Amino acid sequence: MTPSTPPTTPPRGDAAARPRRTHLLGLRSGEWALVGAIVVAVVLTGLIDSNHSYFRLPWQSLTDILRNTALLGIFALGATVVIIAGGIDLSAGSMIALSGTVCATTMLVLAPQAMQSFKPVGGAVVAVGVAAALLTGFMVGTLHAWLITAVRLPPFIATLATLVGLRSFARALCESVTQAVTPTKSALVNVYDPIFKAVRENVWVPVTVFVLLALFTWVLLTRTVLGRHIHALGGNEQAARLAGIRTDNVKWFAYCFGAMTAALAGLFYVANESVAQPVNQGRGHELNAIAAAVVGGCSLSGGVGTVPGTVLGAVFLRVVIDAVSKIIKTGADVYEGLIVGIVVVIAVTFSQLGALARGGTRLLPGALGLCAIPTLAILAGAIASMTAGRNGGIATGVASLLLLGALRVWESRRAPA
Amino acid sequence: MPPPAHAVRMLGITKRFPGVVALDDVSLEVRTGEVHAICGENGAGKSTLMKILSGVYGPDAGVLEVGGRAVRFSGTRDAEEAGIAIIHQELALVEDLPVAANVFLGRERRGALGLVDDRSMEAECAGLFEQLECTVSPRDRTGNLRVGDQQLVEIAKALSLDASIVVMDEPTSALTEAESARLERTIRRLVERGTTILYISHKMDEVFRLADRITVLRDGRHVRTVDRAATSPREVTGWMVGREIAGHGFHGARPRGDRLLEVRDLTLPWPEHPRGYRLRDIALDLHAGEILGIAGLMGAGRTELLEILFGAGEDTWSGSIRLHGRPVRFRHPREACAARVAMVTEDRKRLGLFADLDVAANVSLCALEEALRHGLLDRAAEDRLAEGPVRDTGVKTPGLHAPITGLSGGNQQKCIIGRWLLTRPEILLLDDPTRGIDVGAKAELYALIDRLCRQGLGVILTSSELPELLTLADRIVVLAEGRVTAEFPRAEATEARIMEAATAG
Numbered sequence: 001m002t003p004s005t006p007p008t009t010p011p012r013g014d015a016a017a018r019p020r021r022t023h024l025l026g027l028r029s030g031e032w033a034l035v036g037a038i039v040v041a042v043v044l045t046g047l048i049d050s051n052h053s054y055f056r057l058p059w060q061s062l063t064d065i066l067r068n069t070a071l072l073g074i075f076a077l078g079a080t081v082v083i084i085a086g087g088i089d090l091s092a093g094s095m096i097a098l099s100g101t102v103c104a105t106t107m108l109v110l111a112p113q114a115m116q117s118f119k120p121v122g123g124a125v126v127a128v129g130v131a132a133a134l135l136t137g138f139m140v141g142t143l144h145a146w147l148i149t150a151v152r153l154p155p156f157i158a159t160l161a162t163l164v165g166l167r168s169f170a171r172a173l174c175e176s177v178t179q180a181v182t183p184t185k186s187a188l189v190n191v192y193d194p195i196f197k198a199v200r201e202n203v204w205v206p207v208t209v210f211v212l213l214a215l216f217t218w219v220l221l222t223r224t225v226l227g228r229h230i231h232a233l234g235g236n237e238q239a240a241r242l243a244g245i246r247t248d249n250v251k252w253f254a255y256c257f258g259a260m261t262a263a264l265a266g267l268f269y270v271a272n273e274s275v276a277q278p279v280n281q282g283r284g285h286e287l288n289a290i291a292a293a294v295v296g297g298c299s300l301s302g303g304v305g306t307v308p309g310t311v312l313g314a315v316f317l318r319v320v321i322d323a324v325s326k327i328i329k330t331g332a333d334v335y336e337g338l339i340v341g342i343v344v345v346i347a348v349t350f351s352q353l354g355a356l357a358r359g360g361t362r363l364l365p366g367a368l369g370l371c372a373i374p375t376l377a378i379l380a381g382a383i384a385s386m387t388a389g390r391n392g393g394i395a396t397g398v399a400s401l402l403l404l405g406a407l408r409v410w411e412s413r414r415a416p417a
Numbered sequence: 418m419p420p421p422a423h424a425v426r427m428l429g430i431t432k433r434f435p436g437v438v439a440l441d442d443v444s445l446e447v448r449t450g451e452v453h454a455i456c457g458e459n460g461a462g463k464s465t466l467m468k469i470l471s472g473v474y475g476p477d478a479g480v481l482e483v484g485g486r487a488v489r490f491s492g493t494r495d496a497e498e499a500g501i502a503i504i505h506q507e508l509a510l511v512e513d514l515p516v517a518a519n520v521f522l523g524r525e526r527r528g529a530l531g532l533v534d535d536r537s538m539e540a541e542c543a544g545l546f547e548q549l550e551c552t553v554s555p556r557d558r559t560g561n562l563r564v565g566d567q568q569l570v571e572i573a574k575a576l577s578l579d580a581s582i583v584v585m586d587e588p589t590s591a592l593t594e595a596e597s598a599r600l601e602r603t604i605r606r607l608v609e610r611g612t613t614i615l616y617i618s619h620k621m622d623e624v625f626r627l628a629d630r631i632t633v634l635r636d637g638r639h640v641r642t643v644d645r646a647a648t649s650p651r652e653v654t655g656w657m658v659g660r661e662i663a664g665h666g667f668h669g670a671r672p673r674g675d676r677l678l679e680v681r682d683l684t685l686p687w688p689e690h691p692r693g694y695r696l697r698d699i700a701l702d703l704h705a706g707e708i709l710g711i712a713g714l715m716g717a718g719r720t721e722l723l724e725i726l727f728g729a730g731e732d733t734w735s736g737s738i739r740l741h742g743r744p745v746r747f748r749h750p751r752e753a754c755a756a757r758v759a760m761v762t763e764d765r766k767r768l769g770l771f772a773d774l775d776v777a778a779n780v781s782l783c784a785l786e787e788a789l790r791h792g793l794l795d796r797a798a799e800d801r802l803a804e805g806p807v808r809d810t811g812v813k814t815p816g817l818h819a820p821i822t823g824l825s826g827g828n829q830q831k832c833i834i835g836r837w838l839l840t841r842p843e844i845l846l847l848d849d850p851t852r853g854i855d856v857g858a859k860a861e862l863y864a865l866i867d868r869l870c871r872q873g874l875g876v877i878l879t880s881s882e883l884p885e886l887l888t889l890a891d892r893i894v895v896l897a898e899g900r901v902t903a904e905f906p907r908a909e910a911t912e913a914r915i916m917e918a919a920t921a922g
Binding site: 219222223224225227228231232234235236238239240241242243244245246303304 | 727729749750751753754760762767768769770771772773774778782783785786789792793794836840
C-alpha cells in the first residue's frame with residue numbers, strides 16, 4: 001500500500017456538540033420498568049390479598065418490606081461493586097454469619113456476666129463488638145483479594161472456598177468461645193442488649209443505614225476516580241492494567257467493600273433475631289444479593305451496573321416475596337427461593353425480549369423446545385396446585401401447555417424454512 | 418451438468434442495523450472459479466456482506482443466489498450445506514482441542530459403537546495438510562500453533578467440507594511474508610480445483626497478485642466491479658476512500674533533540690523455550706523528536722520489548738534502561754506513566770478499549786485526577802479534558818458521550834492515542850497502531866504521529882507492514898528471534914534489506 005498524505009479536511013469540531021444523554025430523574029429505561037413492576041406488584045397484592053393487609057395494616061406491611069429490603073440491600077450494594085469490578089463474591093451469606101458471631105462472642109468475652117444474664121453490656125462493649133465484626137469483614141475481603149490477585153485463583157473458586165469455610169469457622173468460633181466463657185458450649189449466642197433491641201424495634205435504623213450506604217456507593221461509582229477504575233477493571237481488565245490502573249488494589253477495595261457490607265448486614269441480622277447463630281444465619285442469602293444486582297441490570301461479565309438498579313432490584317425482590325406470602329398465606333420463606341429464581345429468569349429474559357421479537361432467536365427451538373414445553377407446564381401446574389388447590393393446578397398446567405404449544409407453532413410458522 | 422456461470426449472485430442486498438444502513442442495495446456477481454477480491458475501508462460493509470453470504474445474518478431485502486438457485490439461509494449450517502465456507506478474520510477454533518478435532522468439529526466421524534473415530538479423522542486431516550504444505554501434526558493442540566498454521570487449519574476445514582466457494586476475510590493480517598506466500602500458493606491450488614474464492618483485503622499488492630476481478634464497496638454501497646487488468650492499485654484505493662491519495666513520506670526535516678532513552682544489554686529469559694530467551698542483548702537509543710521503527714516478523718520480540726519499556730511485561734529481564742540518563746525499572750504501567758512514558762497497545766479491542774465506557778471516559782481515563790473538584794469527578798471538567806485530544810487527534814464521533822464501539826477502528830485508535838496524550842508523555846510507544854485500520858484513517862494517523870514527533874515526542878513504532886515503517890521512521894531497528902540483527906538510518910532502509918535482516922537466524 002502506498003503511503004499517503006494527511007487528509008486536507010480539517011478535523012470536525014462537533015465532538016462535544018451533543019450533550020451527555022440524560023435520563024428521566026437519572027434512571028435508565030430498565031430501571032423505570034422495575035419501578036413500574038414494583039407498583040404493579042404492590043397494587044395487585046392490595047387487590048388480590050383476601051386479608052387486605054396492605055389496607056388494614058399499611059404501616060406494618062411497609063415496615064416488614066422496608067426492613068427486609070434494607071437488610072438485603074446493604075450487602076447487595078457490596079455484591080454490585082464486586083460484580084461491576086468483574087468479580088463475584090459467593091461468600092456474603094457466610095460472612096453475615098461470621099460477622100454476627102464475631103460481634104456476639106466479642107461481647108461475650110468482654111462482658112460475660114451481663115451477656116448471660118441478659119443485662120445491658122454497655123455502649124463501649126457494643127462498639128468494640130461492632131468494630132471487631134467490621135474488621136473481620138475487612139480481613140475477609142483482604143483474604144479474597146489475596147487469593148485472587150496473588151495466588152491467582154478465579155474469584156468463583158476463592159469465594160466458594162470461603163462460602164463453605166467461613167460458616168464452619170464461625171460455628172467453631174462460637175463453640176470454642178462459649179465453652180471457654182460459659183458453663184456449656186453452644187452453637188449460638190443470645191444477644192439481648194438494649195442497643196440491639198432498639199435497632200430491632202426501630203426500622204428506620206437499618207433503612208437509614210441502607211440509604212446512606214446506597215448514596216455513598218452511588219457517589220463512589222459515578223463520581224470518583226476509584227469508581228471509574230472499578231468500571232474499567234470490570235469492562236476490560238488487561239486494558240485497565242495497561243492504562244496504568246493498579247488493578248490489584250482496585251480488586252482489593254472491591255472485595256473488602258463486598259465483605260464489609262456483608263459484615264454490616266450481619267450485625268442487623270443479629271439485632272433482628274436477638275441471636276448470633278452461625279449455623280443458619282444468612283445461609284444462601286449471597287445468591288439473593290447477586291440476584292438483586294442482576295435484576296437491577298448488573299452484567300455478570302463485569303463493567304455494567306448501577307446503584308439505583310440494585311436498590312430497585314432489592315425492593316422488587318422483597319415486594320414480590322411479600323406479595324406471594326400475603327396472597328397465598330404461607331411464611332415468606334417457603335417460596336422465597338422459588339420467587340427469586342423466577343424473578344431473575346423473567347427479568348433477564350425481559351431485557352432480551354427485543355432480540356426475541358425481532359426473530360433472531362427462538363424461545364422453543366427444536367427437540368429442546370419440545371421437551372421444555374411439558375417441563376414448564378408441569379412446573380407451573382405443580383406450583384399452582386400447591387398454592388391454589390388441585391383444580392387450579394390442573395387448570396394452570398393445561399393452560400400453560402396450550403399456551404406454550406401455541407407459541408411453538410407460531411415460532412415455527414414465522415421462521416422461514 | 419456444467420456449473421452455472423455465476424457461483425454467487427447477490428441482487429439488491431440491503432441490511433440495516435439499529436442506526437445504520439450497513440448495506441444499501443448492493444448487487445454482486447461472482448463467476449464460478451474466479452478469485453474475486455472485495456475491497457473497501459472498514460465500515461464499508463464487506464464483512465456484513467460476507468456474513469449474509471455465509472448465513473450469519475439474513476438480508477432485510479434482496480436476493481441471494483448460489484449456484485444459480487435462490488437461497489435463504491437461516492444459519493451457517495445452511496450455507497455450509499450449499500458449499501460455502503468462510504474463514505473469519507478472527508479465527509474460530511477451539512484452542513484446547515487437537516487440530517484434527519477442530520477440522521471435523523460438529524461433523525465428527527464415528528466408528529464402531531458410535532464412538533468418535535479419531536484415527537480416520539487424523540488420517541484425512543494429515544492428507545489435507547500435505548496439500549496445504551502444512552507441517553503441523555493433526556494431534557497437536559490447536560492453541561499451540563502459530564497464527565499462520567491456525568489459519569491453514571481453517572482452510573483445511575473448508576477443504577474437508579468440499580466447499581465450492583471459500584470466503585477469506587483479511588486472511589494475511591496476522592501472517593508473516595513466508596506464510597502469506599504459502600497462503601497464496603494454496604489459493605492458486607484451490608482455484609485449479611475449480612473453487613471460487615472471495616477474498617477480502619486491505620493490501621493492494623496481494624489483491625493485485627491474486628484477484629481476477631475486484632469489487633469496491635464504500636459506505637455500504639457498491640462502487641464498481643472491474644477486471645484487475647483494467648485498473649491500478651492507486652485507482653482502487655481512490656475508489657475506496659472516495660478520493661485520490663498521493664504518496665508522501667513524513668520523515669525528514671524533523672529536528673532531533675536530546676537522548677531520552679538508552680537501552681543496553683536487555684535480555685528477557687524464556688525458560689520453557691529451547692531458545693532460552695525472548696530478547697537478547699538489545700541495545701537501542703531514542704531521541705526526542707525522533708521516530709524509531711522496530712521491524713520484525715511475528716514472534717521476533719517487538720511487543721515484548723515495548724512491554725518491558727512500559728513496565729507491562731514480566732519483570733524477569735536483565736540489562737539496563739536509562740531514561741534521561743537515570744536507570745529505571747518499571748514494575749507496573751503506572752510507574753511508566755508517572756515517568757512520562759505512554760504505550761498504545763497492539764490489540765485495540767482486547768488491550769485498549771473499554772466497550773462499556775463512552776468516548777469521553779475512554780479518553781480521560783489516565784488523567785482523571787485533572788477532572789476532580791473537591792475530590793469528586795466533575796463531569797463538565799472531564800468533558801473539557803477529553804475534548805482537547807478528541808479535537809486535536811481529529812476523532813470523528815457523533816459526540817463525546819457516544820459509545821466507543823460505534824466508532825471506526827481508526828477513530829478508536831485516535832481516542833486511545835488521545836488518552837495517552839493527556840498524560841503529557843515524552844516517549845510514546847506505538848505497537849502496530851494501524852493494524853486493521855483502513856487506508857484513509859491510516860493516512861490521518863501518520864500525519865498525527867508525525868505532528869506529535871515534531872512537537873518533541875520520542876516515538877517508538879512497530880508495524881507488521883514495512884511500508885509503514887519506511888513512511889514514518891527516522892531509523893529502523895530490525896529484530897529477528899529476539900536479537901537486533903540490523904539498524905538502518907532512513908536513507909539506507911529498503912524493504913528488501915529489512916526483510917533480509919528480519920529473516921536472518
